[in-house]
Amino acid sequence: MQDNYKLYDEKNPSGPVVVNGLKIWVDRDLCIGAATCVAVAPKTFVLDSEAKAVILETVTEEDRETIIESAKACPVAAIIIEDEKGNRIFPK
Numbered sequence: 519m520q521d522n523y524k525l526y527d528e529k530n531p532s533g534p535v536v537v538n539g540l541k542i543w544v545d546r547d548l549c550i551g552a553a554t555c556v557a558v559a560p561k562t563f564v565l566d567s568e569a570k571a572v573i574l575e576t577v578t579e580e581d582r583e584t585i586i587e588s589a590k591a592c593p594v595a596a597i598i599i600e601d602e603k604g605n606r607i608f609p610k
């Protein structure tokens with residue numbers, strides 16, 4: 519676990535954030551800290567001190583497909599993604 523990371527939004531560590539035409543957030547009640555998302559999208563996610571996924575400032579450097587793949591890889595579907603119009607991309 520990293521300690522000195524920069525969040526994209528200090529007020530909403532787990533989102534929602536809107537970047538790259540995607541609205542992304544983590545359901546902290548669902549997240550079990552499996553860190554699969556960190557492995558798939560290391561510029562987007564890190565685990566905080568409660569072992570919940572939070573969204574990094576560098577999310578802007580991650581490509582859309584990688585972010586969507588990370589949501590699909592989450593074993594408990596805790597990462598929710600919508601497009602800019604509010605249409606659900608994942609989970610369906």
Ligand code: SF4
Nearest residue numbers: 549550552553555592
């Ligand atoms: S993969 Fe899912 S459960 Fe694991 S840390 Fe990421 S959001 Fe949480």
